[in-house]
Amino acid sequence: MEVLVMTLEGVALGSRIVVRHETGRVGPSGGPEMTDVIGHVQSVDDATVTILRRDGDCRTVELQTVVTWKPVPEPAPRRQRARSVSAEQLTRITSRGWPAIESVPLGDWELRAAGRFTGRANSVAAVGSPGVPFDEALTDVRDFYRQRAMPALVQVVVGSDQDSTFRAAGWTALEGYHGGAVVQVADLRQSYQADPAARVASVADDDWLANYGRVDDVPSARAVLEGPDLVRFVSIGTPAVAIGRVVVTDQWAGLSAVEVHPEHRRHGLARRIVETSLAWAVEHGADKAYLQTMRSNTAALALYEPYGFADHHDYVYLQDTGSAQQ
Structure with missing residues (x-):
């Protein structure tokens, strides 16, 4: 040994x-x-x-x-089109691209906690089987979040067996803007051009975080954002007026956190961030990409449409309204 x-x-x-x-x-x-x-x-x-x-x-x-x-040698290149990947498999890939600080497996499920920084990192990724009877799995889920003084949430693919099973057990959709999202995917090409004025850093510095605007707990946010091995933080301007995050998990690139300061919008900065992010992702082995955004965010959907992004599936967060801990 x-x-x-x-x-x-x-x-x-x-x-x-x-x-x-x-x-x-x-x-x-x-x-x-x-x-x-x-x-x-x-x-x-x-x-x-x-x-x-x-x-x-x-x-x-x-x-x-x-x-x-x-x-072992690298396999011959084989391209699986982005749309052909199952929602279950893609959920696992997106979870690794936005990793929780605590991740505990329950069969195929993943129990996630990260100081309440984003629903994605503080909910159960309920895809596949928990490996135990459903009632027993619910007890494990409730215990996990009760021990952390957090509400029990599950992320399920809309229309999936898990969606139906949890709803039948009395779990209800989380209301509001952040109650779920649409996952879009695209097949990547080799011709993206990185913007020479863009900075591509390996950490989310204070300037980048100041533009993200969703951070109450900086240590937890950095732990999640910087968690993957292949992740970069793109910004334009000094101080930054536009930002984005890109992560590569095997052959998948994940785009997120594309933000432009209100006073600098409608000048093409978001597209420059996206273009630079995709160029970096392709250079690091990605041939497919995903993103997650709200269906009501028409500006984001319009931004990504020219890059070939199309709907893959929707997910929603369900809350345990029938549990005493709620």
Whole structure:
């Protein structure tokens, strides 16, 4: 194991490897069950290695369970059109692009908390199965948020089985402007041009945050915004008068936080931010992109339409109005 750790420490982040490890279960032959994880190395330490698979799922493997590993070549380019990805898979990708400070799995579900900075980071991403009976899953969800003195919220795809099941259990839609969003997607091209006047930084500095305007808890906001490995913060002006955020998760780019100071709107700054963001994303391996915005935000929808963005699915937040904690 010591040799394995030393060898993995020498592998650059982003290298593609395959790891065979024991699952802790008994295999068909009576010996330990083993499975392979293949993907790009996201992090490695003395105890674990985290690998990003092609489908956007991150797997953390304990080194003490590893039987063998080896580098593998990059696959031949294959392009899956953005519209062909399921809402369930895309929800997982968007969650990794906007990661909660606390993330606890419950089967396929993800229980998220981040100091109440945005609904996306403070709700259950309820896609797939919780792996336990629904009533038991509800108890786990309520306990998770009760322990953090937070309201229990779930994010569900509109029209999905989860949407119907939660509503049947008495959960109701969160009202107001931030009660849900439309997720739009686009296939990317290679011809975007980064604006030479735009700054592309790896951190959300005070100037950038001042333009975002939705930050009450700066440490929590920075932890979420800066959480992914491949994320950049784009700005124009000194001090900044236009900003945006772009993240790359495997082959997906996520655009968010495109804001222009009211006194500088209608001068094309938002398009310059988007163009620069997409150019950076393509350079870092993205061939598809997503964004999340309110259906009532007609200005944002008009901004992204020329780039080929089209509706993929809607999601809504449901609240536990029948629980005593509410």
